[in-house]
Amino acid sequence: MSKFKTEIKLKGTVHYEVRDGVAVLTVDNPPVNPLSDGVRAGLFEGIANAEADTNVVGVVVTGKGRAFIAGADISEFGGEGDGHGLHTVFKNLEFCSKPVVAAINGLALGGGLETALCCNYRIASPSAFVGLPEVHLGLLPGAGGTQRLPRLTGPAEALKIMLSGAHVPAKKALSLGIIDSISENIIEDSIAFIKEKAANTSDHPLVRNMNDKVIEARGSENVLVEAQAMAAKTRKGQFAPGQIIKCVEAAINCDDFDEGLKKEAEYFMECLLHPQREAMIHIFFGERAASKIADVPKETPVMDIKKAGIIGSGTMGGGIAMCFANAGIPVHIIDQDADNLKRGMSVIEKNYDFMVGRGKLTSEQKDAVFGLISSSLDYKDLHDCDIAIEAVYENLDLKMDIFKTLDKHVKPGAILASNTSGLDIDAIASVTSRPELVVGTHFFSPANIMRLLEVVRGEQTSNETLATIMSVGKKIKKTAVVSLNAPGFIGNRMLFGYTAQANMLLLEGALPHQVDQALESFGLNMGPFRMMDLVGLDLGWRARKLGGKESPLHAKIGDSLCDNDRFGQKNAKGYYNYNEGSRAPNPAPENEETYEKISSENGFTRRDISDVEIVERCILALINEGADILSEGVAQKAADLDVVYINGYGFPIWRGGPMHHANAMGLDVVVKKLEEYAEKTGSDVYKPSQLLIKLANNGEKLGDAPAIEDRKEKLNFAMSSVANNF
Ligand code: 3H9
Numbered sequence: 001m002s003k004f005k006t007e008i009k010l011k012g013t014v015h016y017e018v019r020d021g022v023a024v025l026t027v028d029n030p031p032v033n034p035l036s037d038g039v040r041a042g043l044f045e046g047i048a049n050a051e052a053d054t055n056v057v058g059v060v061v062t063g064k065g066r067a068f069i070a071g072a073d074i075s076e077f078g079g080e081g082d083g084h085g086l087h088t089v090f091k092n093l094e095f096c097s098k099p100v101v102a103a104i105n106g107l108a109l110g111g112g113l114e115t116a117l118c119c120n121y122r123i124a125s126p127s128a129f130v131g132l133p134e135v136h137l138g139l140l141p142g143a144g145g146t147q148r149l150p151r152l153t154g155p156a157e158a159l160k161i162m163l164s165g166a167h168v169p170a171k172k173a174l175s176l177g178i179i180d181s182i183s184e185n186i187i188e189d190s191i192a193f194i195k196e197k198a199a200n201t202s203d204h205p206l207v208r209n210m211n212d213k214v215i216e217a218r219g220s221e222n223v224l225v226e227a228q229a230m231a232a233k234t235r236k237g238q239f240a241p242g243q244i245i246k247c248v249e250a251a252i253n254c255d256d257f258d259e260g261l262k263k264e265a266e267y268f269m270e271c272l273l274h275p276q277r278e279a280m281i282h283i284f285f286g287e288r289a290a291s292k293i294a295d296v297p298k299e300t301p302v303m304d305i306k307k308a309g310i311i312g313s314g315t316m317g318g319g320i321a322m323c324f325a326n327a328g329i330p331v332h333i334i335d336q337d338a339d340n341l342k343r344g345m346s347v348i349e350k351n352y353d354f355m356v357g358r359g360k361l362t363s364e365q366k367d368a369v370f371g372l373i374s375s376s377l378d379y380k381d382l383h384d385c386d387i388a389i390e391a392v393y394e395n396l397d398l399k400m401d402i403f404k405t406l407d408k409h410v411k412p413g414a415i416l417a418s419n420t421s422g423l424d425i426d427a428i429a430s431v432t433s434r435p436e437l438v439v440g441t442h443f444f445s446p447a448n449i450m451r452l453l454e455v456v457r458g459e460q461t462s463n464e465t466l467a468t469i470m471s472v473g474k475k476i477k478k479t480a481v482v483s484l485n486a487p488g489f490i491g492n493r494m495l496f497g498y499t500a501q502a503n504m505l506l507l508e509g510a511l512p513h514q515v516d517q518a519l520e521s522f523g524l525n526m527g528p529f530r531m532m533d534l535v536g537l538d539l540g541w542r543a544r545k546l547g548g549k550e551s552p553l554h555a556k557i558g559d560s561l562c563d564n565d566r567f568g569q570k571n572a573k574g575y576y577n578y579n580e581g582s583r584a585p586n587p588a589p590e591n592e593e594t595y596e597k598i599s600s601e602n603g604f605t606r607r608d609i610s611d612v613e614i615v616e617r618c619i620l621a622l623i624n625e626g627a628d629i630l631s632e633g634v635a636q637k638a639a640d641l642d643v644v645y646i647n648g649y650g651f652p653i654w655r656g657g658p659m660h661h662a663n664a665m666g667l668d669v670v671v672k673k674l675e676e677y678a679e680k681t682g683s684d685v686y687k688p689s690q691l692l693i694k695l696a697n698n699g700e701k702l703g704d705a706p707a708i709e710d711r712k713e714k715l716n717f718a719m720s721s722v723a724n725n726f
Pocket of ligand 1: 031032034070071072073074075086107109110111112114133134137139140141142143145285288289
């Protein structure tokens with residue numbers, strides 16, 4: 001094999017080899033072969049070489065390793081030039097005078113599938129996946145994908161693929177006409193195939209000329225209307241989906257293929273320049289960076305987790321067990337109560353049955369995955385687990401008792417994890433003989449669905465334990481983010497200020513549905529009052545009653561609703577009313593008397609509050625608390641907070657998370673607005689974080705946590721600025 005020599009250091013390369021009269025171009029840009037500058041240059045030269053070599057009759061394009069090509073190089077977007085040369089490369093590939101087959105050995109995504117669509121033929125290995133996932137990045141397939149895919153699958157299927165961003169398995173891709181065949185022996189078969197084609201025909205198909213399916217869709221609006229409905233439902237607030245639909249409209253209606261390509265390029269550029277693109281790519285890299293811990297070396301050994309144990313068969317325990325089983329890891333659940341355990345196991349089975357009903361699993365797959373979950377009432381049965389995760393309700397004494405018992409029964413060297421949303425991991429670790437193996441794993445409910453996993457690093461948690469948990473997180477398909485051990489960790493601590501402000505707005509004169517609508521229009525999945533109703537208003541109320549504590553100002557209305565037996569969705573009445581079996585909120589005008597009474601008892605004259613004020617006050621509370629979390633070093637970097645908020649709390653991905661949103665607003669503007677609200681409300685919540693002031697003064701942005709010596713104070717659980725609120 002020979003490598004192209006280039007003078008400037010380019011990223012990635014393409015190996016060129018002639019085998020049996022066929023030029024084999026192998027993209028090599030680990031780990032997933034994006035179309036970086038070196039790959040584009042390599043493809044360009046490779047095609048030119050194949051054209052020039054009279055011994056070559058055809059070309060195979062393939063990828064080295066697990067991917068064919070994972071798309072354009074995302075790190076190049078927003079830099080200088082956007083993938084210079086890609087269109088030229090594709091043109092040369094498409095109009096190569098020798099037939100070309102894409103040997104899709106693995107993932108062919110975005111520009112990767114678009115490469116394959118420029119080839120005359122496509123053969124995939126059985127484990128390959130294809131897809132156009134650009135929508136996840138605020139983009140559209142901008143290298144011909146929106147024009148070529150509809151010509152193969154028909155516009156309706158192409159729109160589904162592009163709007164969902166789904167990875168389509170080879171078998172389905174074959175049935176949709178995206179690929180021509182599947183082969184176990186992909187390189188050899190592709191070489192033989194293209195040789196045979198070169199020998200027997202000069203008429204090699206080009207996707208651009210396959211017009212039947214787009215012409216068939218002409219004159220009917222149905223396909224586009226359905227796509228718009230799908231986008232409105234699944235991608236609320238996003239810019240790219242509408243652009244994708246406009247591209248497919250062009251594919252359907254333009255007689256000239258190149259005219260459609262021109263429109264695609266125009267709509268692509270609008271996406272590229274749109275702030276949503278920057279926000280979504282920030283999250284793409286933020287999610288990947290979150291799993292890398294600055295002071296844990298890359299080469300830290302990772303333990304082999306072959307079996308997991310779960311303590312507690314409630315909603316959380318069951319959901320966590322499903323995550324492990326879904327990843328093929330056997331899991332044993334224990335509970336102290338036989339009825340609870342029976343109920344828990346039957347809920348898990350029902351969840352799997354539901355998936356079978358929806359066609360997401362076959363019954364054989366269900367049997368296999370459910371078969372990985374065993375259960376019993378005895379701690380001793382956890383003896384051979386490599387990790388035991390406690391998932392009982394939030395009570396420090398109870399958790400400490402459980403950890404003492406786990407320490408006795410679970411084999412030495414195994415990790416002991418607590419699924420806590422805010423309790424002190426160091427206190428829990430202190431009762432064991434292995435504090436270095438104790439870690440917090442805060443899953444979000446429903447744990448089998450929600451992607452976020454907050455990993456809580458105790459004072460003594462070892463690097464090996466952390467590295468193992470981050471790797472397990474990836475295996476069970478979670479986005480793991482590390483938090484230091486501090487009250488509320490990252491997510492719930494930020495949430496605290498946000499919901500407290502929503503409650504203050506209620507005291508000052510807003511109504512729950514107004515606050516919810518304003519924040520949902522901003523892009524949140526669910527407004528704070530709907531969320532509080534879902535979680536249950538009685539949790540804090542009960543804790544305060546037990547502790548004989550008075551309601552803090554922001555909790556007075558919620559506590560009063562609880563005094564009147566309004567606990568939220570669980571008993572069909574809270575800030576809203578609910579019909580039996582429905583989660584849809586209905587207005588509760590009967591609450592208004594309570595709001596007025598409590599406002600006036602606490603010296604508030606209720607006033608009209610604008611939607612702008614609602615959004616600013618709630619989101620600024622998030623941002624300001626986030627900046628404190630960062631300045632204390634609880635999170636490693638601002639992007640971690642964004643990843644937490646998007647994956648665990650329904651913050652819109654297209655705004656890039658609260659900290660990215662702050663950077664986009666400009667930190668000087670953020671500080672000014674905080675000062676205005678501090679003055680207007682008299683609340684400390686809006687006293688700008690020192691970190692924000694410093695960064696704003698220096699014209700900088702929120703990024704990595706400050707160096708330890710610059711942090712506000714040496715962190716410990718009790719000293720953290722919000723310790724008293726939890
Ligand atoms: C596009 O194609 C636009 C065109 O239509 C038009 C252009 C004009 N570029 O996720 P992982 C890195 S837009 C650069 O941990 P996995 C990633 O950052 C693109 N880098 O592995 C990570 O780096 P690090 C359309 C990329 O196995 C490493 O590779 N394509 C790219 O869990 C491993 O990634 C997409 O949207 C890239 N395209 O998942 C696909 N892809 O190790 C985006 C990955 O330093 N990629 N990296 O942290 C993915 O969805 C997943 O990475 C993939 C592998 C499924 C491929």
